[in-house]
Amino acid sequence: MTYKPQVVTVMTAVHAPSAPFLVEAYESLRAQELPAGWEWQWVIQEDGATDLVTQAVPDDPRVSFGQGRPGGPGVARTMGLARAEGAYLKVLDSDDILAPGALARDLAVLTARPDIGWTTSRALDLLPDGTTLGFDQDPDEGPIERGAVFQHWRANDYRPQVIPGSMCARTELVLALGGWMALPASEDTGLLLALNTVCAGWFIREAGLYYRKWPGQVTSQAAHRDTAERAARAAIAEARVNALEGLTAWRFPATGG
Numbered sequence: 001m002t003y004k005p006q007v008v009t010v011m012t013a014v015h016a017p018s019a020p021f022l023v024e025a026y027e028s029l030r031a032q033e034l035p036a037g038w039e040w041q042w043v044i045q046e047d048g049a050t051d052l053v054t055q056a057v058p059d060d061p062r063v064s065f066g067q068g069r070p071g072g073p074g075v076a077r078t079m080g081l082a083r084a085e086g087a088y089l090k091v092l093d094s095d096d097i098l099a100p101g102a103l104a105r106d107l108a109v110l111t112a113r114p115d116i117g118w119t120t121s122r123a124l125d126l127l128p129d130g131t132t133l134g135f136d137q138d139p140d141e142g143p144i145e146r147g148a149v150f151q152h153w154r155a156n157d158y159r160p161q162v163i164p165g166s167m168c169a170r171t172e173l174v175l176a177l178g179g180w181m182a183l184p185a186s187e188d189t190g191l192l193l194a195l196n197t198v199c200a201g202w203f204i205r206e207a208g209l210y211y212r213k214w215p216g217q218v219t220s221q222a223a224h225r226d227t228a229e230r231a232a233r234a235a236i237a238e239a240r241v242n243a244l245e246g247l248t249a250w251r252f253p254a255t256g257g
Contacts, residue, residue, distance in 0.1 A: 074187030121208025
């Protein structure tokens with residue numbers, strides 16, 4: 001498939017409990033100002049098939065909506081790739097909100113730096129009372145060298161120093177890595193680790209995402225913190241990194257780096 005060079009596809013997985021938040025996610029996307037000649041496409045993929053989500057999807061020709069068998073957010077996003085049109089792929093969880101200018105900042109880096117495969121940006125927790133809370137250990141603005149995310153993740157109890165939910169990447173690179181991992185959680189961290197194994201990224205210090213904290217989010221559920229499952233998720237993600245490291249002939253870009 002040939003991807004449109006001046007289109008960024010925003011990829012959103014959604015399940016019924018988070019459907020009411022799609023309105024705010026959409027408004028934050030509509031408010032984005034892109035460079036002249038650029039467009040966005042919003043791919044919404046439901047993890048399941050419910051009327052609740054269908055009714056919440058905005059009536060906008062730039063929105064592509066699909067449904068399917070439940071398999072978790074990683075499966076939903078990867079299925080949504082079938083409808084992606086843009087050469088660049090931005091993640092937006094259904095309950096999160098893009099900060100003003102987020103897409104333009106991502107694209108500015110990726111179009112100016114062909115050696116950079118992906119970006120992440122500062123994220124602010126959006127609390128139920130409407131206030132925000134920042135993270136005091138963000139890296140400096142600039143490049144994130146190959147392997148740096150994995151090293152930090154291993155040294156800090158399997159927690160990356162950048163937020164996978166703020167990622168923007170080259171679509172073909174995401175496809176080459178197989179999309180999101182088929183895990184019940186941490187599927188976005190698994191993809192981020194794989195991306196950073198084969199290419200450098202870039203961190204944008206200006207806030208690009210409001211990460212909503214609410215009782216129904218998947219990461220707040222007890223199952224997400226199950227010790228055995230968490231260890232298994234980490235082991236699979238680490239094995240993927242090690243396998244990619246062994247493929248020394250494959251890096252992005254193809255020469256250098």
